Every structure is written in C-alpha cells, then in structure tokens.
Amino acid sequence: MTTISAQSLDLTFPSPDGPVHALSDISLDINEGEFVSFIGPSGCGKTTFLRCVAALETPTGGTLTVNGMAPDDARKARAYGYVFQAAGLYPWRTIGRNVTLPLEIMGYSKADRTKRMEDVLELVELGNFTNKYPWQLSGGMQQRASIARALAFDAPILLMDEPFGALDEIVRDRLNEELLSLWKRTNKTTLFVTHSIPEAVYLSTKIVVMSPRPGRITDIIDSPLPKDRPLDIRDTPEFLAVAHRVREGLRTGMEAA
C-alpha cells in the first residue's frame, strides 16, 4: 500500500538572485513499512522533500499525498514523527517530560502519557534515564531520546533529517544498528535523509539518489539486502555493489549539474 506518493513535484523559492529550483519533477512512491533513504550533496533538495511531506514547505507544482491526504491534513492528523539533526530537547524538562511534551500537546491522559513515555524510552534503551536532564546525557543518548519523542504518539510515519549527522562514527554505527532493529519491530514507514553512503545502504530498503541545481532524483535503488542486517554485512559484495551504484548515481548527478 502506498503511504507517500509524489507526482512531478516542483518547488521554487524566490531569492534575490532569481528563483531557486529546490525540487524539480520529483516522482516517487513509498510503500507502507519501507525504509527510504535520501542521499545527495547539499542543495539537492532531500531535506526540502522531507519538509514537503511534513507540510513545513508547500510545493509550487505537482501533487503530494501522505497517507492518502494532503500533507497539511496529514500533519494535523499527526501522521508522522519528525526527528531533526539537533535533538532539540528542552533543557528545563527531564528526558521523560521531553518525551511526554507532544503527548501533552495532543491531549493524551496523564496515565496514557506516562505509559507511552516509559514504553518508547524502553524501546530506545533509555528506560533508566526518565528523570535525567538532557545535559546529563551524551549526544547519542540525546538523539535516541529525540527519536523516542517522535515515536511516542505512534504515528505511522517517521521522518528523520540527518538525525546522526552531528555524531561521531562509532556512536553512529551503534545508533544505525539500533534504528534498524527499532524499524523492524515497529514497522514504521521511515524517510531518512543522510550524507553518508554506508549509512544509506545499510539502513534502507530503497535509496533515492538526488542531485542539485535543480534538486532532482537521479536514481532510485531497491536494495537487494535482506531485512536482517548485521553490521558486517557492509563487507559483503552485495552491499558494496549497492554502495557502488549509489556512488555512480551521485557522480552522474554532479556531472550533469
């Protein structure tokens, strides 16, 4: 079943140097339960596309449906949880109360809030940190808490905009592994923006390669890798073949620009 469907999507921003073509003719269908990575250099529109899905930007052309609805209706129906590169936890709230913030806003009962908060923090292995403050946690733990916050209201879609971009590679590997197991357990349709080829190939069932000026799709790769992926799958020929194709896609995109 198609969860997100884009048909010849266009988005131009006005700017002093003339209009900027952020998205050009983006057509893409994402099925329920897929893990889709968007990879490409800065300015290729991967974040902009995610923001269009989240109704944080409005496309200037084409059609986009999220869960069969217009993006803004999907936003109001709380169809997705969004994770930014900055964890964005409030320093004056404990981890637990950071996670319950969206639930408070959405009007969940206190008992329900507490239960959901405990469940999602358990899911990201922060069960013992409910009463800690964000500054007491490492950067990786903060980002896990922010993922828990996005999962707390059990939206069917998870949008992640370079969530691990600011973390070092060792922490990043761990979080990638955890994210994968999280995705397998929750089966959420996940859209994941990244700069990193290994990260994209390791995590995704589908990789969308994009290139800038104008922001467009140069290749869509359906990953042949199995759903169970230990970290050393990254040394297998299948993995390297996919990574190679991504790199090729990025190169042709750059040459055409």
Next chain:
Amino acid sequence: MTDATFAATPPGATSRRLREFARNFGPVVTVIAALIGLWYLACIPMNAQNSLLLAEREGIAVSPATAAERRDVGGIALAFATPDQALARAFDQDRPRLPTPHQVVTELWDTIVGQKITSKRSLVWHAGITLAPTLLGFLIGSIAGIALAVGIVHSRVMDLSVMPWAIASQTIPILAIAPMIIVVLNSIGIQGVLPKAIISAYLSFFPVTVGMVKGLRAASPSDLDLMRTWNASGLRTLLSLRLPMSLPYLFASLKIAVAAALVGAIVGELPTGAVSGLGARLLAGSYYGQTVQIWSALFGAAIVAALLVAVIAAVERFTLRRMGLA
C-alpha cells in the same frame, strides 16, 4: 622571618591566598581608591570660593583679597593663588559646593543607622516611600512590556506599528511628561502611589519589551518546526517553548527595568511638592543648599538600585540554573 615561621604554615599557602585575594579584589579596590582620590582632589577647587571666604572672615590674607574680586575667578585659579587656605579648608565645610566622601558617608551613616526607621529624618524611611511606587511601577511595566512583546511576536500588524511608538515614548524627557501624568491623574481623583508608579512603569516597560521581543524569538527554527509537526497551537508554543526560552533575555531586561523604575519614582516625587521620598530629599536639599543631603540621597538611591538589581540577579541565577539555561 625565621625558619620556624616557615615551618608553621605550608610553604606558599599564605602568599598564594594573598595573591588570589589581590587578583580578585585588586582591580576593584584600585579603581575605587582612584575615584575617591580624584573626588578629594576635586573638592579643593570646587570649594575654593568658600574656603577663601572663610579665611578672609578670620582675617587671613588671601588673594584676590575681596569676595567681589574673587567672584569671577575659577576655582582652580583660586586654589593656586592661595593654596594653603584652599587646601586646609576644602574638606570640612558646612555647606560645601562638593562635599567630601567622608562627609557623605557620615551623613549616610547618621540618616540610615542613626535614626529610627519611622523618623522623617531617616533615609531608610524615605527610601521606603520611594520603593513602593518603584516596585508597583516595575510590576506594571514588566507585565505591560511582556504583553506588548507577545503581541509584537504574534501579530505582524503590531510588529510594524507598536515598536516605533514604544521608541518614541522613550524619547520624550521623563521630566516633561511626569508632571502631566501627575496632574491628569490628580484631576480624575487618582493620587498617592499610583501616579508615581505609572511614571515608573512608563520607563520600565520599554527595556522589557525590547528584550522580550528578542527573547520570544530566541527559539530555534527547528524547535518551532517541531511544535508545528505536533500541530501545537500558538498559545501552547508560547507557553511551552517561547516563554521558557526567553527567560535569559527577560532577566537581563528586568535588571534595566528595575533601575529605570526607581528613576521614574524619584522623578515622580518632584512635581508633587516633594514631601517625602528620595526625590524629595534631593529637591529639599537643593532648595536649602544642603549638598551633603543631596549627595547622600543620590548614594541612597544608588544603594537601593544596586540592592534591587542584586535581588533580580539572585533570582536569575537560581532560575536559569534550575532550568538548565545558565
């Protein structure tokens, strides 16, 4: 120093403590000492007219010899013309043009500690009279300032229209507008603390508005986007995100506002006949040429302002540390 003394204290401990003390307080003490020195120095030419007059009355030869001749001569020239008398008599006059630090301190001591608090001669009593409109005006001004900032941040119309008026309001000299406020409010039967408080509020709302407009916009774009993805209302975003984020800005503004409120209350006391309060002490002192009283009232006001700012700073430190914003 003998070897025994060295053995009694761990080597270098005392000198290290001394050095630390000197590093922490040295600059402060040096600056204060320099200022006090300058002050005493300034007393000599400032009070020279009077010094020479007193000397002349005692039959001591001064130059120029008569008050009429001295009238148009500058204080520095007089001090150089008769240095011994100018120096000897500069520091303990009854009605100096510039009182010395020790005269001001003595007056402060007499009027703060030496009087019953309920006495009309107590500076504490006068400060209390001024404090009431200061605090009330500070409260009104802060609330108005925050309310204006909330409006400016949420409404484009207010953003474009309110700020110019707020700035214009502060360009009008408070001395010009204070009597009008007193008179207008008096004509509709409002007297006492409230008119003075309104003058205080008039001065104190502005820094709060400016600071809070910045503070309420301090939340990062991604924080605001996150609120939007949760479909949070504007009110909810204000309460859960914008207001907490604005607290560091709020406290900075409040410190300015409370000092401005004190100025407003003092100015507000001047047109009402100056019966009581720090402003009244200033005005009465200038009526009767009591410079020592003026200066001690000025220092009294400065002490009150410093205490008010210190209280806010303490609340600030506590709150921001608790909220993880420090």
